Amino acid sequence: MKLYDAAMPAPNPRRVRMYLAEKGIKDVPLVPINILKGESRAADSLARNPFGGIPYLELDDGTVLSESVAICRYFEALHPDPPLFGVTPLEIATIEMWIRRVELNFMGAVGQVWIHGHPITAKLVEQIPAAAELGRQRTAAFYALFDAHLTNNDFVAGKQFSMADILALAVIDFACDLVGVPYEDSLVNVARWRTAISQRPSAAA
Numbered sequence: 001m002k003l004y005d006a007a008m009p010a011p012n013p014r015r016v017r018m019y020l021a022e023k024g025i026k027d028v029p030l031v032p033i034n035i036l037k038g039e040s041r042a043a044d045s046l047a048r049n050p051f052g053g054i055p056y057l058e059l060d061d062g063t064v065l066s067e068s069v070a071i072c073r074y075f076e077a078l079h080p081d082p083p084l085f086g087v088t089p090l091e092i093a094t095i096e097m098w099i100r101r102v103e104l105n106f107m108g109a110v111g112q113v114w115i116h117g118h119p120i121t122a123k124l125v126e127q128i129p130a131a132a133e134l135g136r137q138r139t140a141a142f143y144a145l146f147d148a149h150l151t152n153n154d155f156v157a158g159k160q161f162s163m164a165d166i167l168a169l170a171v172i173d174f175a176c177d178l179v180g181v182p183y184e185d186s187l188v189n190v191a192r193w194r195t196a197i198s199q200r201p202s203a204a205a
């Protein structure tokens, strides 16, 4: 198999690299794709993944799996330990709830700012400033709810580190370090959580 990958600061491929590092899965060859040079939209890449996004995983029989969370679920089924998608029905549902919240409410909002408000994407799309502003407001709303949740939780889905932490770290680093939508200094629980998750060796993957 081969994992088509893109370097930092791309948040979605980073999720899979961090997941693999947490699981101790070392035997997945990476194929680097340069998104800024247009390689994710080149004909050979689109032939493998018509949706164009990186990462995607090509299996030995030619089957291609895209979507970072789906790729990690595939590895989770192959290598259940340590579990990063939960074990009990409640853990599984809670982690899934947070994965969807982070994808839809957080990444969706940050992505709006990235596409409609960042100088890099200004060269690629016709930007709508009002969409960027809405994305900023949605991001701030997510941060406030996230901080309140983390008041009594060390990890996104509660007591255990999970795939939801991986997703949220990839999005928050992208939001703060590239897109320019950081959280307020007053959100001390978000800051504490981010520092703790960033210190895991997998965060460097």
Ligand SMILES: N[C@@H](CCC(=O)N[C@@H](CS)C(=O)NCC(=O)O)C(=O)O
Pocket: 006, 010, 011, 012, 013, 035, 040, 041, 051, 052, 053, 054, 055, 066, 067, 068, 069
């Ligand atoms: N929902 C997808 C998103 C994939 C995606 O948009 N990846 C970005 C990099 S973070 C990308 O490849 N952008 C360039 C493109 O779509 O051509 C996932 O979770 O894997």
